[in-house]
Amino acid sequence: MAPTIELDGLEVQLGGRTILRSLTGVLDGRAIGLLGPNGAGKSTLINTILGFHTPSKGSVRVLGLDSRRDGKALRALVGYMPETDAFIAKMSGVRFVQYMAELSGLPTDQAMERAHEAFVYVGLGEARYRMVGTYSLGMKQLTKLAQAIAHGPRLLILDEPTNGLDPPARKRLLELICEIREASDICLLLSSHLLRDVEETCDQVLILRDGRIASICNLAEERRTKRKFLEMETCGAEPVFASALQGLGCECALFGNGRMKVVLPDAVEIRDVYKVAAERGVQIRRMNQRRDSLEDIFLNAMEQSGGSNGRI
Amino acid sequence: MAVYKRRYRPYHGPLTPERSRFLVLTRYAFAGLFRSRVFVLLFVLALVPTLFFAAYIFLANNSAVQQFLQFHVAGGFAVENKFFFTLTMIQTQLAFLLNCWVCPTLVAGDLVNGALPLFLSRPFSRPEYVLGKCAVIALLLSVVTWVPGLILFSLQAGLAEGGWTWSHLWMVVPIVCCSAVWILMLSLISLAVSAWVKLRIVATGVIFCAFLVPAGLGAIFNTILGTYWGSLLNFSELFRLILVKGFRLESELVGRAGLPQVPLFAAWIMMILLCVLSLYILDARLQAREVVRG
Numbered sequence: 318m319a320p321t322i323e324l325d326g327l328e329v330q331l332g333g334r335t336i337l338r339s340l341t342g343v344l345d346g347r348a349i350g351l352l353g354p355n356g357a358g359k360s361t362l363i364n365t366i367l368g369f370h371t372p373s374k375g376s377v378r379v380l381g382l383d384s385r386r387d388g389k390a391l392r393a394l395v396g397y398m399p400e401t402d403a404f405i406a407k408m409s410g411v412r413f414v415q416y417m418a419e420l421s422g423l424p425t426d427q428a429m430e431r432a433h434e435a436f437v438y439v440g441l442g443e444a445r446y447r448m449v450g451t452y453s454l455g456m457k458q459l460t461k462l463a464q465a466i467a468h469g470p471r472l473l474i475l476d477e478p479t480n481g482l483d484p485p486a487r488k489r490l491l492e493l494i495c496e497i498r499e500a501s502d503i504c505l506l507l508s509s510h511l512l513r514d515v516e517e518t519c520d521q522v523l524i525l526r527d528g529r530i531a532s533i534c535n536l537a538e539e540r541r542t543k544r545k546f547l548e549m550e551t552c553g554a555e556p557v558f559a560s561a562l563q564g565l566g567c568e569c570a571l572f573g574n575g576r577m578k579v580v581l582p583d584a585v586e587i588r589d590v591y592k593v594a595a596e597r598g599v600q601i602r603r604m605n606q607r608r609d610s611l612e613d614i615f616l617n618a619m620e621q622s623g624g625s626n627g628r629i
Numbered sequence: 630m631a632v633y634k635r636r637y638r639p640y641h642g643p644l645t646p647e648r649s650r651f652l653v654l655t656r657y658a659f660a661g662l663f664r665s666r667v668f669v670l671l672f673v674l675a676l677v678p679t680l681f682f683a684a685y686i687f688l689a690n691n692s693a694v695q696q697f698l699q700f701h702v703a704g705g706f707a708v709e710n711k712f713f714f715t716l717t718m719i720q721t722q723l724a725f726l727l728n729c730w731v732c733p734t735l736v737a738g739d740l741v742n743g744a745l746p747l748f749l750s751r752p753f754s755r756p757e758y759v760l761g762k763c764a765v766i767a768l769l770l771s772v773v774t775w776v777p778g779l780i781l782f783s784l785q786a787g788l789a790e791g792g793w794t795w796s797h798l799w800m801v802v803p804i805v806c807c808s809a810v811w812i813l814m815l816s817l818i819s820l821a822v823s824a825w826v827k828l829r830i831v832a833t834g835v836i837f838c839a840f841l842v843p844a845g846l847g848a849i850f851n852t853i854l855g856t857y858w859g860s861l862l863n864f865s866e867l868f869r870l871i872l873v874k875g876f877r878l879e880s881e882l883v884g885r886a887g888l889p890q891v892p893l894f895a896a897w898i899m900m901i902l903l904c905v906l907s908l909y910i911l912d913a914r915l916q917a918r919e920v921v922r923g
Contacts, residue, residue, distance in 0.1 A: 367750050369917040389647070389752040397750035403743045407661070419653045421751045422644035431640065438637060450742075464747060469640025474750075500637040 319381030320345040321472065321504045322366070324530075326375030329358075329365050336361045338528045339375065346521025346535065348498050351508035352615055353525035359508045360400065362525070363476055366506075367397060380471060380504070393422065396470030398461045400477040400508075406450030411436050413449050414464045421468035428467070435463040439493060455486040462490070466497060473497065475507045479514050487514075494518050516611040524618040532618035539614060547579040547590070547606055553599035561593045575602070647752060654761030655768070658735050662765075671730055672773075675723040679777040682716050686781060690788035708785045713800055714876040717778055718869065721811045724770040725840070725865075731769060732819035733832035735762050740827045746917040755915050759820065766816035775808035803875030811868050814900055817907035818864075824914035840864055857890040864903065867896040 322344040329337040337358045351359045364370045366379055368388040377384045382391040405413055411432050418428035436445040439459040444452065449460055458478065465473055475494065479487045495518055498505055509515050515522060516536070524531040551558060552575050559569040559577060567590075568580040579590070587606065594601050645653075662668050688694055689706030739745055748758055782801060786794040819836050826832040843862035850859030860866050873879060874893055 364917070367746075367917070369746070369749065389754070392750060393752040395750065397746070399743070399746050399750075401743050403745075403747050405738050405744050406742055407738060416653070416657055417747055417751070419645070420650065420748060420753050422647070422650065423640065424643060424645055427640075427642050434638075466637060468751075469638070471639075497637045501639045503637075503639065 319378070321347070321349060321380065322506070323378040324375070325378070327362075327365070327372055327377050328374035329361055329370050330373045331361065331370065335373075336528050337365065337372075340377075340528075340530055341375075342523070342530055342533050344521055344523055344533065346504075346519070347502075348505040348507065348519040348521070350515030350519035350522040350536070351506060351525070352510075352512065352515055352522055352611075353531070354619075355510075356527075357525040358528040359525055360476060361528075363397075363474055363506070363508060366474065367392060367395065394471040396465035396468065396473045398458075398465040398473070398475045398478055400480060402457065403461060404449040404452075404457060406448065408449055409446050410441060410449050410452065410456075410460050410463075411445035413460065414467050417464040418467040423468055431467045431469070432463070435467040438466075439463045440489065454481045455483065458482060458486075458490065462493065470503065472504045472506060475505065477509055478507065479509065479511060491517050512611045512615060522611065522614070524615060526619060532614065534614055534618075536611065547581065547587070547604060549577050549579065549601055549605075550603040551575045551577060551594070551599050551601055553594075554597055555599070558594060558597045558599040561597055562590065565589060565593065650753065651757040651761035651764065654758065655764040658762070658765040659768075661738075662731060662734065662769075665734075668730060668734075671727050672769075675720075675727050675773045676777065678716075678719050678723065679781065682712075682777075682781055683784060685712075686785050686788065690785070708789070709797070710800055710876045710878060713778060713782065713804060714872060714878055716781065717774065717804060717808060717872060717876075720774045720777060721808060721868065722865070724773045724812070725815060727773060728766060728770060728815050728819050729833050729836045732766060732816070732836065733823045733826075733829040735765055736820060736823040737827055737829040737832055740824060740914075741829075745915065749917040755912070758915065759911055762820055763813075763816045766819070767812055770812045770815065771808070774812065775805045778804040778808065800876065803872065807868070807872050807875045810871065810900065814864070814868075814904055817904050817911070821907035821910035821914070824911055858895075860891050861895060861899045864900075867891075867899055870896045871900075 320343045324340040324342050324344075327337055327340040328335060340362070351362065353359050361370060362377075365372060366377055366384055368384055368391070371385060379391050380394055382394070384391055405416075408416070411429075414435055415425075415428045415432035418431055419425060423431065433445065436442055439462050441456060441459050441463065444456060449457065452460060458481070462475075462478065465475070478494065479490055482490060491514060494505065494507070497503060498518065505518065507515060507518055520537045521533070521535050523533050555571060555575055555577065559571055562569050562579055565585050566582045567585060570578045572578070581587075581590070587604075590604075591601065593599075685706070686708055688698075688700065689708050695706075739748065745758075749755065779801065782797075782804065786797075818839060822835050822839055823829075823832040826835050844865065847859035847862030850862070851857060870891065870893065
């Protein structure tokens, strides 16, 4: 099966400026988060995938289809929820979604049925006959989601989906996104400034900085590997203690003055660390077990990508 | 009320043909238009002159009614090329008014709230979008221009005697083709202006200005410099010139006051340039994303 997104030396120029620079990488997760500071090129990458921008060099393939060569076929597989307002004010919500579904190729009766379904599904069933122009911001966001899923796409592209939502609406929207991801074999590409949104919904993350790839990481794997991540302050025979822990299969990093970081494999428990310390006569004065969050991954990527050429 | 399952399900059903999908735009646009009372009123009013022309044809071919009503016209009632020229001229001007109302409603609603990315993120291209919108104007203005022209031609053909149909059959070409040229130019200019301005009411005003202001400037240019090239800025006159040639009325109309003296090829070139300029503006404005330069 083709990867969700393949970037092959992708370069995009807009108004004489290079926005995306030699992006190369394979994203094969089912839910891909797109992270990066403002101006990193997230929206430009999405627009290039949708064929709104033409690559000046390289290519991007989505589900095996080239964005330039197979633009129409690619867009037939995609549902897009844009970041900004996108609606027709003088049209009822359900008719608007039906209209969009028909443009995606659904016959009229099917489009109508699925528009109703999508509206009920996103929780706007009661408001579907109201004009979209009268909706609140949260309702407009949900309407955008409804039009993006009504035609049953294989890839759902969500650009800042929780923008401007209050906490309950944000929670509801994220739950919906997770439900959609679990309900079928649909793939997600979610662009957001909010790391928690990405952390809650995605299993792979592409981090962009200044139009380059800062990092691609598998969140599920990261979560697993960082599950037993220890920060310790010790007193005693530190190198001996570290080599003993390495003997158990741990990865150790020493920072001097008794400070060390240890990544524990699944088989090793914290109790074993205490046991080794006792055997080696080492005092553990402070121990902090913490999970490496997406925030850490993001900040590391931002720090490390300063001189990167964009390849990973 | 129907009960829908609260879960997401993919779609595996049939799809409509891609080639005819632009007609979805047309269908929804018509549904929206006919909900407007102002539009319906304008549309009906635009067809009223056709009834008078139909009555004239009936009268011209019915001597009993002429005697009953005691109508006496010098030279008799004539349904010739000048009759259809006048009909086409009146109907195309009414089509212009109708177009000024309709065109901005077609585009402004999509652009003002940023719905265009939703259209273009589907298997649907910008030319198809323009085609879908042009189809609305073309169908609508056809009903007001060349369709009544052909109906009246058929009516006259049915009522007239002595081989009128065969001797006047050539008029079908200018009735259809000249109207089509006007519709094409009108729709492209109006769509371009609507895409540029975005606000409906303002766009209606700007479309009026796009036709009236250059015509005024052209007239001033002609008066000051004593030339006729300023008439190139009067789009209605350019169309009139083409219509005159189409209906073979040069001998009757050329040289009369108000008729532009510009060569026919210049009129054609000007109209083609207008269409190209309109397409350029549409290409620039109908973008799914704004491009920030700098």
